[in-house]
Amino acid sequence: MTADPTGLPADLSTAVERLCRTPRLLVAMDFDGTMAPLVPRAGDARPLPATAAAFAALAHLPGTTTALISGRALASLRAVASPPPEALLIGSHGAEVWLGPDARPLTLTQAQARLLGRARALVQGIAGQHPGTLLEEKPAGVVLHTRLAEDSAASAAVEQAHLALDALPGVYVSEGKRVLELSVVRADKGDGLRTLRDAVHASAVLFAGDDVTDEYGFGVLGPQDVGVKVGAGQTAAQFRIGSPDDVAPLLELVLGLRSARS
Ligand SMILES: [Mg+2]
CATH class of the missing domain: 3.40.50.1000 (HAD superfamily/HAD-like)
Structure with missing residues (x-):
C-alpha cells in the first residue's frame, strides 16, 4: 500500500x-x-x-x-x-x-452540577474497590481510567460503573481505550x-x-x-x-x- x-x-x-x-x-x-x-x-x-x-x-x-x-x-x-x-x-x-x-x-445548570456530584460519588466508590483504577475530574464529567489496573479489575470496575450510572437519567456514559467516561452534557x-x-x-x-x-x-x-x-x-x-x-x-x-x- x-x-x-x-x-x-x-x-x-x-x-x-x-x-x-x-x-x-x-x-x-x-x-x-x-x-x-x-x-x-x-x-x-x-x-x-x-x-x-x-x-x-x-x-x-x-x-x-x-x-x-x-x-x-x-x-x-x-x-x-x-x-x-x-x-x-x-x-x-x-x-x-x-x-x-x-x-x-462551559457552565453547568444547577441540576447538571447536582447530577455530576452524585455520579462522581458513585464512581469514586467503585474506583476505591478496584486497585489501579484512577479518576479524572472534568468540567462536565468524570473519567474512570483503567489502563494501570489488572484486566480483571479493569473490566469489573467498568461493569459496576455501567450498572450504577445507567440508573441516573441525564448521565451519558461512553467507553474508550481502557477508559469509561460519564458526562452530564451530551x-x-x-x-x-x-x-x-x-x-x-x-x-x-x-x-x-x-x-x-x-x-x-x-x-x-x-x-x-x-x-x-x-x-x-x-x-x-x-x-x-x-x-x-x-x-x-x-x-x-x-x-x-x-x-x-x-
Ligand atoms: Mg485519541
Whole structure:
C-alpha cells in the first residue's frame, strides 16, 4: 500500500492532494494516540515534535485553520499539547469549545452540577474497590481510567460503573481505550467537528483520530473531506495510517501542498 516517499498509502496521498485544493481547509486533529503517542500517565503525553511543527506551521497559512478535538478537558489539553495560539480547541469530546479569546467557559445548570456530584460519588466508590483504577475530574464529567489496573479489575470496575450510572437519567456514559467516561452534557466529536466547520466556514475538513470516540467525527464527514483512522480497529474512516509516527508525514504533505498554493 505504501507507494510514495512519505510512506503514506497512495490513495490517501491522492485524496490529500484533492483536499488541499479547497478554498477553506480545516485541519482538525485528535490529540492522544494521534498527535501524541499513548502513554500510561495522561500528564506525560506530548505531541511528536515533527507533528507539532507541521501543525503549528499550518496555522499560519491563509485559508487554513487548525484545531485540536479531544476528549480531554480543555485545561488538560492545553497543558500537554501546548497548542499554537491560532489553533481552535474542542475539549471534553465537544462539551467544551474554545473558538478564540472571547470564548465563554462551559457552565453547568444547577441540576447538571447536582447530577455530576452524585455520579462522581458513585464512581469514586467503585474506583476505591478496584486497585489501579484512577479518576479524572472534568468540567462536565468524570473519567474512570483503567489502563494501570489488572484486566480483571479493569473490566469489573467498568461493569459496576455501567450498572450504577445507567440508573441516573441525564448521565451519558461512553467507553474508550481502557477508559469509561460519564458526562452530564451530551456531546460527541461529531458535534465538535460540526461546530468547528461552521465557525470557520470550512469548505473541506481533514480529521484524524485513533479511538472509538473519534468515530462520531468520521460519521459527520462528507465526500469533500478526508478522515484518517490512526492504528488498528474498526472504523468508518475512509483512510488508515499505522500509528502516530505517520501523522507528521500526513501533516507535512498538507503543509507542502497548502504552502505551494498560497
Ligand atoms: Mg485519541
